[in-house]
Amino acid sequence: MHNLTINGERLWQTITQTAAFGAGPDGGIRRLTLSPEDKKVRDWLREQCEAIGCSLKVDTVGNMFATRPGTREHALPIAMGSHLDTQPTGGKFDGILGVLAGLEVLRTLHDAGYETEHPVMLINWTNEEGARFAPAMLGSGAHAGVFDQAFVDSRLDTDGVSFAEAIETIGYRGETPLGETSLAAMFELHIEQGPVLEREDIEIGVVTGVQAMRWYDLVITGQEAHAGSTPMDMRCDALADAAAIVLGAQDIARKLGGMATTGQLSINSPSRNVIPGTLTLSLDLRHVTDGGLDSLEIEVTDLIRKQCGKRAHLQTVWISPAVHFDVDCIETVRCAAERLGTSRRDIVSGAGHDSVHVSRIAPTTMIFIPCKDGLSHNPAESARKEHCVLGAQVLLESIILHQSSAGI
């Protein structure tokens, strides 16, 4: 047994300090990937890591790997981390908490002179948010072999600046080849970005995986007609169809234990006194299992066909299968929480994270802490200090515990 305790004040101070990189007037953060603000926070992180004797490598898409050596030769590193970029109007916790908690773990080990068999590594993945360069989780995806160098370099932001130009501009094109850094395990601490832990008053979420998700665009064609001279029973109202589908899909999702969301709905040529003729809406379906999502998709497709017949055109735009995290890593986090006597529950992430890609090539899991009102991607995003500190302690405990279970 060890008696390592992370320094909560120091952790909180780094959260406050890094919030200056891209701070907006409303308390929010705008720190887009490879922007000058991103460079500042990256330089700061490099400095902090080197100050405690860690060596830093940067790969060819800007992923940063800081390593504290272990005692066993050839042992693969046990990694922590997340991402430093934010949404255009993001907050102080999404992503960066996982990096700063990892830094705090490194500092705690350093201060105590604590030796681990495995190297302990802190990672900052490039462009998790996808807000400047689509798609999201680009850096971790490139590391895991999902995207190649040419694809990443060719991504364009809305000003037409390529990823390649942007990374050269801030000087974060490293020399470490993509995927060269193998990991014994990866633990990512993150705010939940949902309301479950807060509502249930639970401190730690042990993340067993990520929901399966499918995104669709649905175009419904009705008949534009005059709102005053077209009797109710002679209408072909695309919005009435859409309303029935939005509500119906949500009913089906409730019944099957999944989720259905329409976040975008746009009437073509909308006019106050014209019955909508054509509209487009998005459909986001999720379920903990791929089979559950199959059932959800079948019932929703059936609903659309019954409502609109051939007047509806449904197109799948993205598919993400369910992710099941590594059972040993999950068990490690459960034990860590157990030892610390925190309240905990298993939870399935509804959002995508770098760990989804990393889990393809290394044993991976995540640790969630509650966030205020489940809010994220918003200046009002907030997490309580004691939860951040506890999350970092669970992370530390997991790293120590996992030393014994990880293969060397």
Next chain:
Amino acid sequence: MHNLTINGERLWQTITQTAAFGAGPDGGIRRLTLSPEDKKVRDWLREQCEAIGCSLKVDTVGNMFATRPGTREHALPIAMGSHLDTQPTGGKFDGILGVLAGLEVLRTLHDAGYETEHPVMLINWTNEEGARFAPAMLGSGAHAGVFDQAFVDSRLDTDGVSFAEAIETIGYRGETPLGETSLAAMFELHIEQGPVLEREDIEIGVVTGVQAMRWYDLVITGQEAHAGSTPMDMRCDALADAAAIVLGAQDIARKLGGMATTGQLSINSPSRNVIPGTLTLSLDLRHVTDGGLDSLEIEVTDLIRKQCGKRAHLQTVWISPAVHFDVDCIETVRCAAERLGTSRRDIVSGAGHDSVHVSRIAPTTMIFIPCKDGLSHNPAESARKEHCVLGAQVLLESIILHQSSAGI
């Protein structure tokens, strides 16, 4: 009894001929109020009227009054007409049919040397559509005292050009004071702009009035949240509320014999994987009677309150009471249709027309003919030649018949 018959070929030829003023490549017409195209069709109309001995007056908002003298001194004119302007992508019949049919009536009377006791007048009202200058029905409203000269002159188009500038530019500011021209009666022939006559295979609609209408904006505030991490039972989804209200209002309208339409719906900051937090939608409620519309409004308001409580803000943006046309004029059209042996039904207009304003100061009614699929304000707007000819014949018959019933 007379044996006057309008010249259907000549009428149809004028429809084809005037469609050249503002013709687009798709068969549609773009003839915005006081545009160069509007000047061309006005010049053409003036020429046609003067060629058959009618005198033309133009008032200070550009309304055109062509008069064929009657035999009785001081008898007020019995008027026909409608408007020559179109929507930006309008058709060949909306408005202009009523003017051209009136011209055909004047020509028929002229050719036959037929004398009427009352003068017979043809009117072109300025800016019925409201597409260039808001509000709609501006010229007839000014004539009826609803709008004053300064208000009309100050209207701006989207390029910042005022009505005053535009009317001077095309030289159609006349000298006749607003409202000086009193009328014994007004008959406006128009396409139905709805599907009822076509579906019921009826040739003539005897228009008894115009529905009461109220327009509202509804703002619904929910809670923006992540689509993946917010369980279905922890959501406050503004779009789900909106969908329930759109469908519920339509159910209430069906039950009460009215109409409910949402033509605009816009989610604030829409994103595919974000539960909509705030949205705005329009609500257009109509009923044949003001009392019916009151009931409709009460039930819909109640529905909104039950669905959203204080999260909904409903604002009335426009009210138009029910209009009941003149019973004698209506009876005249019924008799005219009866004499001609056409199929006919009473109908209440769902759309606004110049006759709404004119009915405030003179006995007024309208005559509808079917249009294809109920479409208007669209290049595909279409009416059958035999219905146009029949509508003009009913108009002629009504003018002749009304001679005897109109006060001198």
